[in-house]
Amino acid sequence: MAQFNIGPGLKNAIETYQLPENLMGFGNTMAPVMATCTYENGKWGEVTYLPYGPITMYPTAKVLHYAQEIFEGMKAYRVNGMGPYIFRPEENFLRFNRSAERMAMPHVPQDIFMQSVFDIVAYSANFVPRRSGESLYLRPFMYAAEESLGIKPAEKFVFMVIASPSASYFSGGSGLSVYIERENARAFPGGTGYAKAGGNYAAGLAAAIKTKQMGFVQTLWLDAIHKKYIEEMSGMNVFVVVNNELLTSKTGDTILDGITRKSIITLARDLGYTVHERNIDIDELLVDIKAGKCTEAFACGTAAIITPINYFGDISGDRFPLHYPDGKISTELREKLLAIQEGRAPDKYKWITPVEPKSV
Numbered sequence: 001m002a003q004f005n006i007g008p009g010l011k012n013a014i015e016t017y018q019l020p021e022n023l024m025g026f027g028n029t030m031a032p033v034m035a036t037c038t039y040e041n042g043k044w045g046e047v048t049y050l051p052y053g054p055i056t057m058y059p060t061a062k063v064l065h066y067a068q069e070i071f072e073g074m075k076a077y078r079v080n081g082m083g084p085y086i087f088r089p090e091e092n093f094l095r096f097n098r099s100a101e102r103m104a105m106p107h108v109p110q111d112i113f114m115q116s117v118f119d120i121v122a123y124s125a126n127f128v129p130r131r132s133g134e135s136l137y138l139r140p141f142m143y144a145a146e147e148s149l150g151i152k153p154a155e156k157f158v159f160m161v162i163a164s165p166s167a168s169y170f171s172g173g174s175g176l177s178v179y180i181e182r183e184n185a186r187a188f189p190g191g192t193g194y195a196k197a198g199g200n201y202a203a204g205l206a207a208a209i210k211t212k213q214m215g216f217v218q219t220l221w222l223d224a225i226h227k228k229y230i231e232e233m234s235g236m237n238v239f240v241v242v243n244n245e246l247l248t249s250k251t252g253d254t255i256l257d258g259i260t261r262k263s264i265i266t267l268a269r270d271l272g273y274t275v276h277e278r279n280i281d282i283d284e285l286l287v288d289i290k291a292g293k294c295t296e297a298f299a300c301g302t303a304a305i306i307t308p309i310n311y312f313g314d315i316s317g318d319r320f321p322l323h324y325p326d327g328k329i330s331t332e333l334r335e336k337l338l339a340i341q342e343g344r345a346p347d348k349y350k351w352i353t354p355v356e357p358k359s360v
Contacts, residue, residue, distance in 0.1 A: 096108060229280060268329075
């Protein structure tokens with residue numbers, strides 16, 4: 001079993017920390033504690049909890065040159081005096097190690113991953129926002145720390161967990177405007193698209209600039225081979241509602257297996273909706289939007305939760321507004337999901353795990 005230690009200065013960092021009254025967006029405010037653990041010589045060392053602050057690495061650290069890095073996104077909630085609750089942490093643990101396998105990195109043992117995450121929440125319990133929709137966002141990540149410019153898998157890694165008291169990911173407006181990227185591709189069959197690796201997100205940043213210049217908020221990626229089937233947005237999965245049935249792209253080696261996506265499918269089916277996981281032809285979808293068959297669409301993910309889409313568009317300048325930009329079905333699903341996450345509704349799925357607050 002791993003050893004867990006309290007580093008110097010942590011007690012003071014936590015006791016003197018003040019949570020801003022008004023959180024500035026998502027991921028901009030950091031909790032005062034972080035966890036770190038090093039893998040070298042074929043084994044994991046001790047986990048140490050330290051005050052949040054800079055990390056040190058050599059310029060030759062392999063992560064800086066060959067992008068050997070993975071991460072996860074999780075949330076803890078504390079609304080109406082309940083919690084903190086973490087949502088489906090075991091799913092994040094499993095996906096983290098699937099990403100590690102693809103990126104030639106060692107598995108993080110379950111006790112190290114889970115205890116680090118739970119302890120960060122426990123020490124940050126007083127800093128979990130109390131308003132519905134806000135949360136303590138958790139970011140476990142691992143990077144290659146070996147100092148060498150040789151192109152080979154690293155043998156030294158650092159696993160860390162940091163946390164951010166955060167407001168809603170999107171603010172303002174009734175829904176997202178989504179630009180359809182028809183030229184470039186985010187992921188390719190046989191590649192790393194299904195892993196939560198930093199390079200996957202970097203591949204979408206140039207398109208994000210173009211998306212903003214075109215007047216849109218988010219980019220929608222199509223498959224790399226045919227440039228016709230919807231895959232996902234740069235950091236979110238996508239659902240569309242056609243003839244009152246939910247459609248979402250089936251997962252594979254180019255699409256992230258979203259935990260929010262998986263939860264929505266379960267919730268929607270239990271609410272009586274039909275859900276199809278299949279290829280979605282973008283041009284057929286646009287015809288269905290114009291014909292009124294597709295009435296709404298929404299993005300989903302850990303950060304976004306469920307956010308309705310107002311309209312789609314592309315380089316042609318055409319706009320395809322949804323009949324229900326406020327998202328009648330997506331609003332219902334969001335409230336059901338958030339109520340479970342925040343402990344305001346019975347959790348028959350056993351998705352949330354309570355965390356006992358700790359002091360140093």
